[in-house]
Amino acid sequence: xxxxxxxxxxxxxxxxHIEINKGLPNGRNHGLALxxxxxxxxxxxxxxxxxxxxxxxxNVLSEHEADQIIQELKFYNExxxxxxxxxxxxxxxxxxxxxxxxxxxxxxxxxxxxxLFSDRAYYDDFFITALFNSYSDSFYVIRSAHxxxxxxxxxxxxxxxxxxxxxxxxxxxxxxxxxQIEKRLNHHNEYYEYEYDCIQKYYTSVYSGTxxxxxxxxxxxxxxxxxxxxxxPNYLNNSQVRLFRENGFLGHFKRNIWVSSVMEKMDVMxxxxxxxxxLLLAYHLLIRLRVYDEG
Numbered sequence: 001x002x003x004x005x006x007x008x009x010x011x012x013x014x015x016x017h018i019e020i021n022k023g024l025p026n027g028r029n030h031g032l033a034l035x036x037x038x039x040x041x042x043x044x045x046x047x048x049x050x051x052x053x054x055x056x057x058x059n060v061l062s063e064h065e066a067d068q069i070i071q072e073l074k075f076y077n078e079x080x081x082x083x084x085x086x087x088x089x090x091x092x093x094x095x096x097x098x099x100x101x102x103x104x105x106x107x108x109x110x111x112x113x114x115x116l117f118s119d120r121a122y123y124d125d126f127f128i129t130a131l132f133n134s135y136s137d138s139f140y141v142i143r144s145a146h147x148x149x150x151x152x153x154x155x156x157x158x159x160x161x162x163x164x165x166x167x168x169x170x171x172x173x174x175x176x177x178x179x180q181i182e183k184r185l186n187h188h189n190e191y192y193e194y195e196y197d198c199i200q201k202y203y204t205s206v207y208s209g210t211x212x213x214x215x216x217x218x219x220x221x222x223x224x225x226x227x228x229x230x231x232x233p234n235y236l237n238n239s240q241v242r243l244f245r246e247n248g249f250l251g252h253f254k255r256n257i258w259v260s261s262v263m264e265k266m267d268v269m270x271x272x273x274x275x276x277x278x279l280l281l282a283y284h285l286l287i288r289l290r291v292y293d294e295g
Contacts, residue, residue: 012036025117025124032110039069040107042100046150053146057104060140067136069104070097072145078152085145094139095193098200099125102147109136118177122170123201127178130197134181164209164216168223171205175231195232196240202228203257207283214284218277225264225273236265 005013014034018027028042039061043049057069075083089096097103109115113135121127175198185191206221228235243258263275 023119025119025121028117028124032107032116035107038107039104040110041102041104044101044149046152047101048148048150050146050148056142056144056146060142064140066138066140067106067109068094068132068139069142070094070139071102071142071147073102074145074148076148076150078150083151088141088143092139092141093193094133094136095190095197098123098129098197100129101125101149102145103129105132106136118174120170121174121177122167122205123174126197126201127174130178130181130194133194134184164212164220164223167205168220168227171201171224172227172231174201175227179231192238192240195235195238198232199228199235199238199241199261200253200257202235203260204253206260206280207256214281217280217284218273221276221280222273225276236261236268 001013001015005011005015016030016034018030021027031042032040039057053071056071060066060069070088072088073086075086077083109132113131115128115131115135117124117128178198181194182191185194202224205224209217209220212220241258241261243255260276260279263279266275267273
């Protein structure tokens with residue numbers, strides 16, 4: 001970094017030393033406080049940009065003024081092979097992608113609306129993108145990938161039993177905090193897209209405990225489901241939950257969402273969690289038999 005700074009002194013490069021690691025949200029807030037540019041990007045340690053990434057974004061901004069620039073993503077495994085190129089849907093929406101990677105944000109939206117990362121949030125990417133989307137007025141999609149992410153198998157979420165209660169509480173707090181944006185959503189379709197993001201995080205949480213026992217998985221599901229029914233009582237009627245939903249950023253997981261939703265609707269009809277318990281049992285056995293790989 002020091003070599004880069006010396007060789008490119010026309011770029012205002014700030015190096016900040018954080019003495020005590022207080023976690024990712026604190027580090028990102030620190031970066032936001034130091035930033036002076038018109039746009040910002042949150043660049044994770046395992047990610048890298050193609051050499052023309054910033055040029056592509058700059059060219060777009062020269063012609064299209066927008067609060068947010070979204071681009072497609074490429075995922076690599078640890079052997080350097082492309083796992084997937086995630087394409088954006090043909091019907092653009094700022095809600096389709098609720099992760100920060102590869103997006104460029106107008107800094108003034110953060111400043112004007114006091115948007116900060118929270119160490120209480122379960123999914124800090126979802127938390128921040130939801131807040132930003134509710135305040136922003138415009139976005140532009142680059143339909144090509146110039147940003148790359150490395151997926152390490154060891155980095156996948158492996159929830160342990162002693163983490164269950166704190167994470168259930170954090171998810172509940174996150175959803176309650178994010179619900180403040182609902183009054184700023186302009187129409188029903190936008191609400192359904194925002195709610196679909198919540199549904200995605202809900203089911204992601206349900207299936208995150210891969211090393212838990214079957215009983216713990218069911219207990220965890222009941223707690224998450226109780227939160228969802230309280231805060232989003234009509235989520236099973238969300239029009240965005242479709243088997244063939246065009247949403248490249250969810251990949252195959254959109255089918256998991258649809259199947260889980262169907263099972264839950266059947267459970268509502270019989271008044272218990274029978275069908276979801278059977279689905280969780282199948283998932284549990286497939287994980288144990290290594291037929292299904294969470295990564």
